[in-house]
Amino acid sequence: MQHTKFTGKRANQALFFTLFRLMSYLVVGILFCIIGFIVIRGIGVINWEFLTTAPKDGMTKGGIFPAIVGTFYLVIGSMIVAFPIGVMSGIYMNEYATNKYIVRVIRVMTNNLGGIPSIVFGLFGMSLFVNKLHFGDSLLAGSFTLGLLALPLIIRVTEEALKAIPDTYRHGSLALGATKLTTIRKVILPAAFPNVMTGLILSVGRVSGETAPILFTAAAYFLPHLPTSVFDQVMALPYHLYVIATSGTDLEATRPMAYGTAIVLIAIVLIMNLLANVVRRKFSK
Amino acid sequence: MFKSSTVEKGYVLCVNRSNKIQNLTPKQVKEIFDGNITSWKQVGGDDIPIEPLRMDDIASQYTEEEIGANFEHLPQKLSEAVASKPGALAFFPEQFININFQGRVLPAETITLKEYFGGKEWFPTATPAAQFGVLPLILGTLWVSIAAILIALPFGMAVAIYLAEIANSRIRKILKPLIELLAGIPSVVYGFFGLIVIVPLIRSIFHLPVGETALAGALVLAIMALPTIITVAEDAMRTTPLAMKESSLALGATHWQTIYRVVIPYASSGILAAIVLGIGRAIGETMAVLMVTGNAAVMPHSLTEPVRTIPATIAAELGESAMGSVQYQALFMLGAILFVLTLGISIWAEIIRKEPKVQ
Numbered sequence: 243m244q245h246t247k248f249t250g251k252r253a254n255q256a257l258f259f260t261l262f263r264l265m266s267y268l269v270v271g272i273l274f275c276i277i278g279f280i281v282i283r284g285i286g287v288i289n290w291e292f293l294t295t296a297p298k299d300g301m302t303k304g305g306i307f308p309a310i311v312g313t314f315y316l317v318i319g320s321m322i323v324a325f326p327i328g329v330m331s332g333i334y335m336n337e338y339a340t341n342k343y344i345v346r347v348i349r350v351m352t353n354n355l356g357g358i359p360s361i362v363f364g365l366f367g368m369s370l371f372v373n374k375l376h377f378g379d380s381l382l383a384g385s386f387t388l389g390l391l392a393l394p395l396i397i398r399v400t401e402e403a404l405k406a407i408p409d410t411y412r413h414g415s416l417a418l419g420a421t422k423l424t425t426i427r428k429v430i431l432p433a434a435f436p437n438v439m440t441g442l443i444l445s446v447g448r449v450s451g452e453t454a455p456i457l458f459t460a461a462a463y464f465l466p467h468l469p470t471s472v473f474d475q476v477m478a479l480p481y482h483l484y485v486i487a488t489s490g491t492d493l494e495a496t497r498p499m500a501y502g503t504a505i506v507l508i509a510i511v512l513i514m515n516l517l518a519n520v521v522r523r524k525f526s527k
Numbered sequence: 528m529f530k531s532s533t534v535e536k537g538y539v540l541c542v543n544r545s546n547k548i549q550n551l552t553p554k555q556v557k558e559i560f561d562g563n564i565t566s567w568k569q570v571g572g573d574d575i576p577i578e579p580l581r582m583d584d585i586a587s588q589y590t591e592e593e594i595g596a597n598f599e600h601l602p603q604k605l606s607e608a609v610a611s612k613p614g615a616l617a618f619f620p621e622q623f624i625n626i627n628f629q630g631r632v633l634p635a636e637t638i639t640l641k642e643y644f645g646g647k648e649w650f651p652t653a654t655p656a657a658q659f660g661v662l663p664l665i666l667g668t669l670w671v672s673i674a675a676i677l678i679a680l681p682f683g684m685a686v687a688i689y690l691a692e693i694a695n696s697r698i699r700k701i702l703k704p705l706i707e708l709l710a711g712i713p714s715v716v717y718g719f720f721g722l723i724v725i726v727p728l729i730r731s732i733f734h735l736p737v738g739e740t741a742l743a744g745a746l747v748l749a750i751m752a753l754p755t756i757i758t759v760a761e762d763a764m765r766t767t768p769l770a771m772k773e774s775s776l777a778l779g780a781t782h783w784q785t786i787y788r789v790v791i792p793y794a795s796s797g798i799l800a801a802i803v804l805g806i807g808r809a810i811g812e813t814m815a816v817l818m819v820t821g822n823a824a825v826m827p828h829s830l831t832e833p834v835r836t837i838p839a840t841i842a843a844e845l846g847e848s849a850m851g852s853v854q855y856q857a858l859f860m861l862g863a864i865l866f867v868l869t870l871g872i873s874i875w876a877e878i879i880r881k882e883p884k885v886q
Contacts, residue, residue, distance in 0.1 A: 251783075265682055268682070276750070357811075359813065359869055361842055483719060484718070488722070511713065
């Protein structure tokens with residue numbers, strides 16, 4: 243009796259563990275099939291011409307150069323907006339703020355800000371930057387909207403990077419007679435640098451793939467030339483993929499272009515993640 | 528928004544002066560012009576048939592000469608037409624109403640809160656009266672999101688348990704960053720994959736005329752929600768104190784019994800938070816859903832029919848709506864609903880996470 247129960251228990255465990263293992267492999271397998279499928283179908287499209295020329299013949303030929311440049315500008319713009327504010331907020335919250343209650347409120351707010359759907363950022367950006375501030379559909383409006391989206395991530399990463407620095411660093415610097423500002427500038431920030439950079443790189447990856455916030459604030463369906471001022475509309479990779487995947491005169495003919503664009507988007511995310519890992523490893527000796 | 532009329536700007540609705548009707552709701556106007564309401568009795572008036580009159584009807588009744596080359600006689604004819612038919616309900620531009628008009632202009636009706644939140648029809652550009660009922664959109668959003676979580680949950684839990692308890696640290700070190708990496712893939716890429724693989728697959732499996740269905744949306748969202756669910760649930764399970772697990776094992780329980788009797792109950796609040804966060808992410812997801820659900824603004828009945836979610840509606844319609852129009856305002860209101868919904872969900876998840884653990 244005792245013996246059969248024992249084996250039953252074991253058999254049960256073996257059954258469930260095998261099931262979980264198989265399901266895990268299945269999930270990881272599915273996720274990789276998605277990427278693999280797109281890469282295999284589209285890798286043939288990727289060549290120098292695809293990356294360096296503008297779309298031609300109703301998006302069926304040519305490349306995605308304006309979209310790459312547009313996304314690059316949008317990423318730079320949004321980081322100019324979000325990075326200083328985000329890092330300063332993080333410093334304030336971890337180093338200066340003494341009122342625990344306020345810090346908690348700010349933290350809850352930034353966390354919730356991070357959970358807000360990107361389309362809501364798009365609506366907000368459209369009504370504030372495009373219409374109220376008269377930026378129009380532009381690189382500028384898009385950068386501000388994407389910057390807001392990246393802000394919670396940067397604040398949180400900065401705060402965590404600062405929190406990870408032992409208090410002995412601060413005490414040592416202060417004991418040597420350095421002011422608080424000097425301590426932050428010369429001791430805390432250099433020590434936190436790798437982790438903050440990691441956060442920056444990850445938010446670049448996030449921002450470059452966002453479509454909904456730029457739908458109504460910056461993205462153009464097709465522009466043969468590159469933007470010349472911050473008030474110009476831009477093409478962007480994720481929006482370009484959306485457009486050529488769903489609308490167009492000849493969907494079959496634009497498919498290869500869509501695969502190619504999807505690969506470039508996936509590649510950006512992969513590269514950013516790798517880069518973040520490299521930075522993290524290199525600096526944290 | 529609730530102060531503006533749903534009747535197209537510059538247009539008015541007129542009735543015969545003998546008609547007792549004081550006003551019509553946007554819903555009634557639509558039903559009348561669609562031919563679903565045919566008698567004034569149905570909207571609280573006398574028992575006479577309704578004769579809808581559009582500009583086209585009037586123009587076809589008279590010759591070009593009678594109307595005049597520049598429509599100079601049109602106001603006169605309109606007036607006659609409305610006056611001669613006791614059951615008339617005319618819809619035409621305001622500019623054609625002159626002082627001698629023998630009909631009665633109905634006051635412009637505004638959208639009521641009840642119609643907005645309880646209305647089952649979303650036809651923002653319909654004439655003569657646009658319909659702004661958000662019920663199908665809200666239900667469509669919940670329908671797709673909850674279906675997605677139900678699909679993702681068993682898999683997410685299995686992977687979380689595997690990573691937290693079963694896998695050795697080498698496998699875990701490889702799998703965990705990979706899964707987190709997949710959370711970073713842009714939603715438009717998942718949408719594209721759904722469009723070229725899942726949509727045709729669903730169409731051929733269920734023999735449907737179109738594959739863009741709620742099910743396609745739910746599948747794509749399930750894939751996208753997996754990394755969130757796995758990460759949060761696994762983190763929760765790993766917080767189980769070693770002492771608790773060891774006591775369970777010491778009492779003769781197998782590893783599996785320990786997992787489902789000790790680890791899962793201990794991590795239950797974190798697991799629940801993972802589910803809620805997953806739903807929150809799914810509700811707000813825009814591009815992938817927009818690309819695969821077919822976007823028909825109807826009340827959802829089954830998973831194999833097209834549906835439309837709130838974010839997809841905003842993304843699809845905002846570009847076409849005139850700034851400041853009723854539709855524009857209605858879409859911003861949708862944005863506000865979405866905002867409140869997701870904010871509520873993330874606060875809820877936060878509260879669940881902090882709840883005292885099961886002993």
